[in-house]
Amino acid sequence: MxxxxxxxxxxxxxxxxxxxxxxxxxxxxxxxxxxxxxxxxxxxxxxxxxxxxxxxxxxxxxxxxxxxxxxxxxxxxxxxxxxxxxxxxxxxxxxxxxxxxxxxxxxxxxxxxxxxxxxxxxxxxxxxxxxxxxxxxxxxxxxxxxxxxxxxxxxxxxxxxxxxxxxxxxxxxxxxxxxxxxxxxxxxxxxxxxxxxxxxxxSPFTIFHVQKSHGDDIISRAQQYIEDNIEEKISFEKLAIQLAISRRNFDRRFVKATGNTPVEYLQRVKIEAAKKELEKGRKTVFEVMSDVGYTDDKAFREVFKKITGLSPMDYRHRYSKAG
Structure with a gap:
């Protein structure tokens, strides 16, 4: 026994x-x-x-x-x-x-x-x-x-x-x-x-919480820029130059501060914004994809599923207030 x-x-x-x-x-x-x-x-x-x-x-x-x-x-x-x-x-x-x-x-x-x-x-x-x-x-x-x-x-x-x-x-x-x-x-x-x-x-239940209690002012400014420009194609090389920091040092400090690479962070911010729009149920998947800066439907679906475990359409069906 x-x-x-x-x-x-x-x-x-x-x-x-x-x-x-x-x-x-x-x-x-x-x-x-x-x-x-x-x-x-x-x-x-x-x-x-x-x-x-x-x-x-x-x-x-x-x-x-x-x-x-x-x-x-x-x-x-x-x-x-x-x-x-x-x-x-x-x-x-x-x-x-x-x-x-x-x-x-x-x-x-x-x-x-x-x-x-x-x-x-x-x-x-x-x-x-x-x-x-x-x-x-x-x-x-x-x-x-x-x-x-x-x-x-x-x-x-x-x-x-x-x-x-x-x-x-x-x-x-x-x-x-x-x-x-x-x-x-x-x-x-x-x-x-x-x-x-x-x-x-x-993964479908996860809410991305932005980590900003790290005390690194440069990375905080980078995070704010990303969140304010999710519909844009962001160049992290240019962003690092704007912040007067080398790209290598920028990447290292970003990971240390947030636990994500700059690219991962951008993807998570975009997908979190997309999730909120899909939950409202008022826009099509294509409209939501465009709103968060994706032009490639396949790339959007792949990143969305990687982060949430669901396709954008499945996520909308499951969590939409309208549905």
């Missing part, structure tokens, strides 16, 4: 991710037994705290004592809210416990921003990690050695699983169910809980 521990950190957590994981795993095991198999899971909810009020004290979790669990096969970290630095500080005992369990052979899964707690163990250094697209910048600043897979719903590397944001933890749970049980059991859970079993990317 496989032992699964849903860990309860000290701090504000997403109760839905904890309860949802418990419900899916126990329902999967119930189904497994109904079709003639012996029980396969023992699921416990445990932490160093005996009670944890959540969501403005409307709910409370009463976990078991994690110190009584000497060995687990899989531990799952729920999504977190709030000040991540403070959460890491006040959960040092739990972070040590997670590290020891991994060294003793346990697998680890983190949901959404639970990746902050997992990364604090050092186990994600030089490995792929997914987390909510909205905290990628903060995560990268805190854990620069972790290779962020910002567009992925799930990563799986050396017994460590991570997933993207919000309710995409449901996709992670189906993924784990399939690994623990089998594909038919995962399909059963996908039907019972009505979860799309094939979702692999969070």
């Amino acid at each position: 496989k032992h699964v521990t849903l860990v309860v950190p000290d701090g504000e957590i997403n109760l839905n991710s904890l309860a949802g994981a418990y419900e899916i795993l126990t329902r999967a095991d119930d189904y497994w037994q109904r079709i003639g198999n012996p029980p396969k899971l023992k699921v416990q909810i445990a932490g160093f705290v005996s009670e944890l009020p959540v969501h403005q004290h409307y709910f409370a979790i009463h976990p078991g004592d994690i110190r009584q669990i000497k060995k687990t096969d899989l531990l799952i970290i729920p999504s977190l809210f709030g000040d991540y630095e403070e959460l890491i500080r006040q959960n040092s005992n739990l972070i040590d416990w997670i590290s020891r369990q991994y060294r003793d052979g346990a697998e680890i899964a983190s949901m959404c921003s639970g990746a902050f707690l997992l990364a604090a163990t050092g186990l994600l250094d030089d490995r792929l990690c997914s987390t909510h697209w909205n905290v990628v910048s903060e995560f990268h600043e805190r854990f620069p050695r972790v290779r962020i897979a910002a567009d992925k719903i799930i990563t799986d590397e050396n017994g460590i699983y991570t997933n993207g944001g919000g309710y995409s933890f449901l996709n992670l749970m189906l993924y784990l169910v399939e690994k623990i049980f089998d594909r038919p059991t995962a399909i059963f859970c996908s039907k019972i809980f009505q979860i799309d079993i094939e979702r692999t990317t969070q």
Whole structure:
């Protein structure tokens, strides 16, 4: 029998991710037994705290004592809210416990921003990690050695699983169910809980947040120029000259400040503007393409799909207010 521990950190957590994981795993095991198999899971909810009020004290979790669990096969970290630095500080005992369990052979899964707690163990250094697209910048600043897979719903590397944001933890749970049980059991859970079993990317949900807190005045001016002229064909050679900086130095400082090359940044600004217009539903795809400075339909569609995971037409059908 496989032992699964849903860990309860000290701090504000997403109760839905904890309860949802418990419900899916126990329902999967119930189904497994109904079709003639012996029980396969023992699921416990445990932490160093005996009670944890959540969501403005409307709910409370009463976990078991994690110190009584000497060995687990899989531990799952729920999504977190709030000040991540403070959460890491006040959960040092739990972070040590997670590290020891991994060294003793346990697998680890983190949901959404639970990746902050997992990364604090050092186990994600030089490995792929997914987390909510909205905290990628903060995560990268805190854990620069972790290779962020910002567009992925799930990563799986050396017994460590991570997933993207919000309710995409449901996709992670189906993924784990399939690994623990089998594909038919995962399909059963996908039907019972009505979860799309094939979702692999969070790109369509990503909102591009412009990084301007870097303190580099020259790059801030460059960003502003790009945002004010998205319909124009921008020459970064000329822009660098206008800013009295070499092109090589300009590129280096731009990447350091924003996490994107100038070309990537321009593409993301254009596509974010295009998304907003497509969501309004009042213009054709061709009109939107022209508004953001593209003249080549094929190039626009390729860049749009690369960034969002959808074609412009599919994006409009899915998110248009008119449709």
